Amino acid sequence: MPANLPPPDAVARVRRFNRAITRAVGALNTSFLDRGRPLGAARVLNAIGQGRSDLGEIRAYLGLDSGLMSRLLRGLEAEGLVATAADAQDSRRRVVHLTPAGAAEFAEYERLSDAQAAGILATHPDPGALLAAMDLIGSALGRDRITLEVCDPRSPEALRCLQAYYAELAARLPHSFDVSLSCDPQAEAMMAPRGAFLVAMSDGLPLGCVGLKGTDAGYAEIKRLWVAPAARGLGLARRLMDGAEAAAQGLGIALLRLDTNSALPEAIALYRATGWTEIARFNDDPYPDVFFEKRLAQA
Amino acid sequence: MPANLPPPDAVARVRRFNRAITRAVGALNTSFLDRGRPLGAARVLNAIGQGRSDLGEIRAYLGLDSGLMSRLLRGLEAEGLVATAADAQDSRRRVVHLTPAGAAEFAEYERLSDAQAAGILATHPDPGALLAAMDLIGSALGRDRITLEVCDPRSPEALRCLQAYYAELAARLPHSFDVSLSCDPQAEAMMAPRGAFLVAMSDGLPLGCVGLKGTDAGYAEIKRLWVAPAARGLGLARRLMDGAEAAAQGLGIALLRLDTNSALPEAIALYRATGWTEIARFNDDPYPDVFFEKRLAQA
DNA sequence: TATTTTACCTGACTTATGTCAGATGAACTC
DNA sequence: GAGTTCATCTGACATAAGTCAGGTAAAATA
Secondary structure, three states: OOOOOOOOOHHHHHHHHHHHHHHHHHHHHHHHHOOOOOHHHHHHHHHHHOOOOEHHHHHHHHOOOHHHHHHHHHHHHHOOOEEEEEOOOOOOOEEEEEOHHHHHHHHHHHHHHHHHHHHHHHOOOOHHHHHHHHHHHHHHHOHHHOEEEEOOOOOHHHHHHHHHHHHHHHHHOOOOOOHHHOOOOOHHHHOOOOOEEEEEEEOOEEEEEEEEEEOOOOOEEEEEEEEOHHHOOOOHHHHHHHHHHHHHHHOOOOEEEEEEOOOOHHHHHHHHHOOOEEEOOOOOOOOOOEEEEEEOOOO | OOOOOOOOOHHHHHHHHHHHHHHHHHHHHHHHHOOOOOHHHHHHHHHHHOOOOEHHHHHHHHOOOHHHHHHHHHHHHHOOOEEEEEOOOOOOOEEEEEOHHHHHHHHHHHHHHHHHHHHHHHOOOOHHHHHHHHHHHHHHHOHHHOEEEEOOOOOHHHHHHHHHHHHHHHHHOOOOOOHHHOOOOOHHHHOOOOOEEEEEEEOOEEEEEEEEEEOOOOOEEEEEEEEOHHHOOOOHHHHHHHHHHHHHHHOOOOEEEEEEOOOOHHHHHHHHHOOOEEEOOOOOOOOOOEEEEEEOOOO
């Protein structure tokens, strides 16, 4: 990809964007205050509502001092929104959960956030373009917060990726693409202990995936490598492949294979650059026309 | 324009964007704190550095209480960064300006901001796409902060707009477009008292323009109506036209005319929707092929 | 000229947030 | 089982930010 030179007013435009979002974030935050709770307490309630229960984890996530965390939590307890208990395994740790009243309050914050988001979309003439721009910027700003997670290939996050993957294949391959023809995986082959399915998550949004599919033929296959358009160029495909290889090593797999199509040159370039060697066709699948193999060092 | 239905995960994507920018704004703000001054004081210093000198104006701009403002100012004075004096006309008011030390400190904040902006651009594989996305979002979030300003048509803001306008005409008109052929305006005809040139500004970025060009033939012409691609659909063209008509009324002009090209259907639709009537060709310009007129109520 | 309004200042508060030095009790290590 | 490490809590303190009730002097108004 050629390095596009930024235009001369580039810095001014980024700074104008910064001013606009600073103002927008201020508005977002003050709207939370309308529920009569300081922002810190609202953030803790939100973290618990998202399913975080370990106190230390919440503290790390929000970047709070232990004393401050303790006080905020006591405040929420006094309001009757959360309840804490000692961890069953390690009674130094505390676990927190929402009471029914807390769950209702959390739902109210969620409703507020959803309404705000919908409001931004509703006033714009082209929500699709706005969303694409938001995805692009969200990925750029949050690139070092993208995490790889092991998922069930039937989970909603995985399905979102796979759907986009199939749609893109259909658009890019010369003949129309029908997933049922393509040696469709049993989900179990892409789950421990036979394989794995990794999804790259950025703040709850799935941005890419890769499948490691165990076979009975002495090797595992890499399948369904995909990166969202908004996140391309950030090195995510490589991270996903590294993650898949690490998962394979963890499962004691020594040999990987994959098939791909010559209509996907970026993927092929990546494979060549990361130690894969082209081999002869190893299956009868009609769509792939290029085949690779990589031998892994034993863990 | 068809109303694009947003995809089902639209709200989740907006909220993910919100989380990403909230985090980015936090990082931006904490970096300002590295200069050892609380955010409030830094914001006041910044407002003064931007050229605001009237104390009340700064207070309104930053949304500060008068007591708080006063205290922040005393702090900056104690640091030797600003100096205040009574206003010459109305000695209840105070005017503030930077001392040399204050100017140096302000420049340092500017350098920090520029470096941050450049840093965001530098790490992205496609700065052009990132900037386009930022412009789009900046315009969407700041749409109610877009102001119309009367400018000299030779000012840098005006020239940025005109350059983009000519580039777009060249791209959209079937024959190549040469500005020298097109009855190029004397700047004076687009300035008071003969006419006006309006620029739509959003946080320092020009997003659109329109010229009101006086003639000696008993009417004024609307020229060079342009809106930046990132700001289209927000009703800006209409605001610019309204502004131009108001300026005409202020100058005692009773009749407006304009010429345009059938390759610009959005513009023509706007004219038809806002009280313009199509008339016969009234000049020999080679590019326009559609002509309009509008009679104004006297102010 | 007397009264009211305006722009700013001052002092006394409150709240949110953050920091730090122990205290407590549980878990781990030798 | 004694010492150490760890997670959390508590109290004391600091700072940033905001609010509010007067106070002062100049300007506007009657």
